[in-house]
Amino acid sequence: MGKKSAKDRISNEINAGSMADIAFLLLIFFLVTTTIDVDKGVLVKLPPWSEDEPDIQKLKTRNVYSVLVNAQNQLLVRGEPADIDDLRENAKEFISNPRKMENMAEAPNKAIISLKNDRGTKYKTYLEVYNELKAAYRELWDEASKKKFGKDYEFLERTQQKEIRSGIPLVISEAEPTNFGEE
Amino acid sequence: MSKFQKKRGKASPEISTASLPDIIFMLLFFFMVVTVLRDASRQVEVIVPNASELTKLEKKSLVNHIYVGKPKKQFAAAYGTSPRIQLGDKISDIKDIPLFLEQHRSKVPEKQRPAIKTSLRVDGDVTMGILADLKTQLRKSGQLLVNYSAKPKAE
Incomplete structure (x- = not known):
């Protein structure tokens, strides 16, 4: 009788030794399936929709930096063929106009970049151009904030960033693409 | 002791x-x-281009994805080989975008709705024509915050 009661006691307990193994298996499954992929990209704010085209003709030509990308992925900057590698430097010079040239922006906050492309332009080229123009502004912001606050733009407080941005506002106006080179 | x-x-x-x-x-x-299980299987081929001016997309619940690219081989018979748009888990038309955006918007609390972003994952070889139509449609639907998805560029 004494033996039997001891047996009963043993069978009443569930062996939890394998619990860890089961949990490990599940853990490994989730470890493998987890994709912590971060979505990064070029953030753009589109203009609100309006029926009539904005009239860029009203602006002074010296304040407009027009960039055209055609269906052959070639660049035309302010009426002259250009290379994408020079775009950033050129745009920076145009916006800040350090030598007060007659044909460049009156002031950084008056500069407008006008971007136009064909329907046949490759997205890759378009994004590259957009990226360079954005980079030009970012570098200008960096320079301005270094001068004013002594550190890079991204380390500034929100209000300080706003202050810098209001001095050099990012204005990239995109025209409707022309109907060339669509597949 | x-x-x-x-x-x-x-x-x-x-x-x-x-x-x-x-x-x-x-x-x-x-x-x-x-873990976020990938909810939509991709039906279009997308290789995003590289860029350097990248912004991280923070809140996943506030982001909806639109893919643009050529249909994958197994879907080429049904959808052809010219670039198409994928909304959610199926290849769709430009005119389905407002409905798609509205469906996503209704799931988001009203206060956070202005912060909704659209992540465009567009193949680098797609021409701007389809993208121009897409952008026009997004503007008409009032979805103005757009993120052109890109990979970091090695400089």
Whole structure:
């Protein structure tokens, strides 16, 4: 009788030794399936929709930096063929106009970049151009904030960033693409 | 003193593994919570271009994805080989975009709706024509915050 009661006691307990193994298996499954992929990209704010085209003709030509990308992925900057590698430097010079040239922006906050492309332009080229123009502004912001606050733009407080941005506002106006080179 | 020594002598030298399952379960729950199973299988071929001016998309619940690219081989028979738009898990038309955006918007609390972003994952070789139509449609639907998805560029 004494033996039997001891047996009963043993069978009443569930062996939890394998619990860890089961949990490990599940853990490994989730470890493998987890994709912590971060979505990064070029953030753009589109203009609100309006029926009539904005009239860029009203602006002074010296304040407009027009960039055209055609269906052959070639660049035309302010009426002259250009290379994408020079775009950033050129745009920076145009916006800040350090030598007060007659044909460049009156002031950084008056500069407008006008971007136009064909329907046949490759997205890759378009994004590259957009990226360079954005980079030009970012570098200008960096320079301005270094001068004013002594550190890079991204380390500034929100209000300080706003202050810098209001001095050099990012204005990239995109025209409707022309109907060339669509597949 | 003698009492203490006796007890020590009795204690088993093995480390108790009773709490091991609990520790593993904690880890398990962490990964279960963190895991985001990819909800939409991609039906279009997308290789995003590289860029340097990148912004991270923070809140996943406030982001909807639109893919643009050529249909994958197994869908080429049904959808052709010219670039198409994928909304959610199926290849769709430009005119389905407002409905798609509205469906996503209704799931988001009203206060956060102005912060909704659209992540455009567009293949680098797609021409701007389809993208121009897409952008026009997004503007008409009032979805103005757009993120052109890109990979970091090695400089």
